Amino acid sequence: MKKRHIADCINKYAQSGAVRLHMPGHKGYRKGNYGFLKSVYPVDITELSFSDNLAAPTGIIKSAEDDIARLCSCNRAHILTGGSTLGVLAMVCAVKNRGKKLIISKSSHKSVYNALKLFNIEPVFLQEDLSCGLPSPNYLNANIVENCDNDVIGALLTSPDYFGRVSDLQYFASNLKKQGKLLLVDGAHGGHFARTFNNGYPAKYADIWVDGAHKTLNTLTQGALLLVNNEELEDEVENALNIFSTSSPNYIIMASVENGVKDLFELSEKRLNAFENNKKIIENSILDRGFSLLKCDDQFKITVDFCAKVNGIKAQEEFEKQNIFVELACDRFMLLMLSPYITKVQALKVAKAFKGLKLQMGSEHFGTLFIELERKLSYINAINAQSELIDLRECAGRICAENAGIFPPCYPVITAGEVFDNRVIDQLLHNKSTFGVFDKQVKVVKEF
Numbered sequence: 001m002k003k004r005h006i007a008d009c010i011n012k013y014a015q016s017g018a019v020r021l022h023m024p025g026h027k028g029y030r031k032g033n034y035g036f037l038k039s040v041y042p043v044d045i046t047e048l049s050f051s052d053n054l055a056a057p058t059g060i061i062k063s064a065e066d067d068i069a070r071l072c073s074c075n076r077a078h079i080l081t082g083g084s085t086l087g088v089l090a091m092v093c094a095v096k097n098r099g100k101k102l103i104i105s106k107s108s109h110k111s112v113y114n115a116l117k118l119f120n121i122e123p124v125f126l127q128e129d130l131s132c133g134l135p136s137p138n139y140l141n142a143n144i145v146e147n148c149d150n151d152v153i154g155a156l157l158t159s160p161d162y163f164g165r166v167s168d169l170q171y172f173a174s175n176l177k178k179q180g181k182l183l184l185v186d187g188a189h190g191g192h193f194a195r196t197f198n199n200g201y202p203a204k205y206a207d208i209w210v211d212g213a214h215k216t217l218n219t220l221t222q223g224a225l226l227l228v229n230n231e232e233l234e235d236e237v238e239n240a241l242n243i244f245s246t247s248s249p250n251y252i253i254m255a256s257v258e259n260g261v262k263d264l265f266e267l268s269e270k271r272l273n274a275f276e277n278n279k280k281i282i283e284n285s286i287l288d289r290g291f292s293l294l295k296c297d298d299q300f301k302i303t304v305d306f307c308a309k310v311n312g313i314k315a316q317e318e319f320e321k322q323n324i325f326v327e328l329a330c331d332r333f334m335l336l337m338l339s340p341y342i343t344k345v346q347a348l349k350v351a352k353a354f355k356g357l358k359l360q361m362g363s364e365h366f367g368t369l370f371i372e373l374e375r376k377l378s379y380i381n382a383i384n385a386q387s388e389l390i391d392l393r394e395c396a397g398r399i400c401a402e403n404a405g406i407f408p409p410c411y412p413v414i415t416a417g418e419v420f421d422n423r424v425i426d427q428l429l430h431n432k433s434t435f436g437v438f439d440k441q442v443k444v445v446k447e448f
Helices: 005-014 037-043 060-071 083-098 110-119 142-146 169-178 231-244 251-266 269-288 312-321 344-355 379-384 422-430
Strands: 076-080 101-105 122-126 128-131 134-139 152-158 182-187 208-211 224-228 301-305 333-337 387-391 404-406 411-414 441-445
Touching (some): 005 037, 005 060, 037 251, 060 251, 076 251, 083 110, 083 152, 083 208, 083 224, 101 110, 101 134, 110 122, 110 379, 110 411, 122 379, 224 231, 224 251, 269 344, 312 333, 411 422
Antiparallel strands (some): 128 134, 208 224, 301 333, 404 411
16 A cells, blocks of 8 residues: 555645745745755645645545545544544543543543543543552453443543553443443554554444554654544544644644554564564563563563662663663653664664663652542542642642643643642652642642
């Protein structure tokens, strides 16, 4: 499948020498000292008579989406230029009138919580099993889907999760379907599962799901997909996308989404085998140093557990001195996101970096990325309550009024309605990249 509908179209226009009396303002300008932008401007176009319209596709975009739908085994595929976040918002918007509650895990991405907040939907929390301080999709109360009350829309699961573990989608889909409930899936990290892990791919189970193409495919940042199997929801999905999507989607991103999906299915077995060999080079170097590998279902991810022999933040600093940049590093863990485009030379360089780490005990902090907390208010009641900003160091015992967490992984350490304790405070103070923290202040429910 060599045809790239969107890329072929914009490349042809870029080479045509056309007079551009339309937006964007750069007019395809090739001159000037702009580095790589000189090659980007000519292919950056807008909706023209021949270039279709993402809001109501009938031409090249429609052809690209139809190809993607066939490859991803769904009834309808929607290309997104606003990342998986756009897909999550649209997905929840599309089902908002079907109930007042949605089953989720606490370790859902912050976009899930924002969608619930926006549409006044109460989360019903799955209780996550903790392993090594990380939540896993081995839900301890998964049976809540077996007897949903009338207000429950269904479940929105994150699968695979940030660390590459998948949920038992078949179990959830089977029990929800019996009750006329919906299964939605945030598969932002599993776009490649359409080929590499078919049994864990939502196409067999979900009514609607998100693929974050840019995270694991040969796709530019912000490129994603919203995929629909339940045709009854298609009108609401299209309405939601019209609300949340930009009216000026980037054609380069759209072209890269189409390219990423098609590249995935055109990957040769030879390249995939070479990738597995390169991955083993890295994994063996990790195990040789006495570190552990977190068990996961995603062949594109490696999560290192340093087992208190090395501090992950210090390891990250050593890696960056060698021009190696990882997805996540914290006291205990380091997450490497790979792809078939990792070369043997790169794999050997990473292996050498692991072998060169000086063994030392981890820091005394040794924090966790997930904390079980006491809940005193429901999520929606806490979000809607009167609130105030107070110093993070003085909020122990107070009820959280706005989620706060760390990114990556971009899921909350504490959610609205839960009670701050010293573990949460320590985590939020210890990490540089946080959300829900404003100049070392957090929002708590106001006391009267």
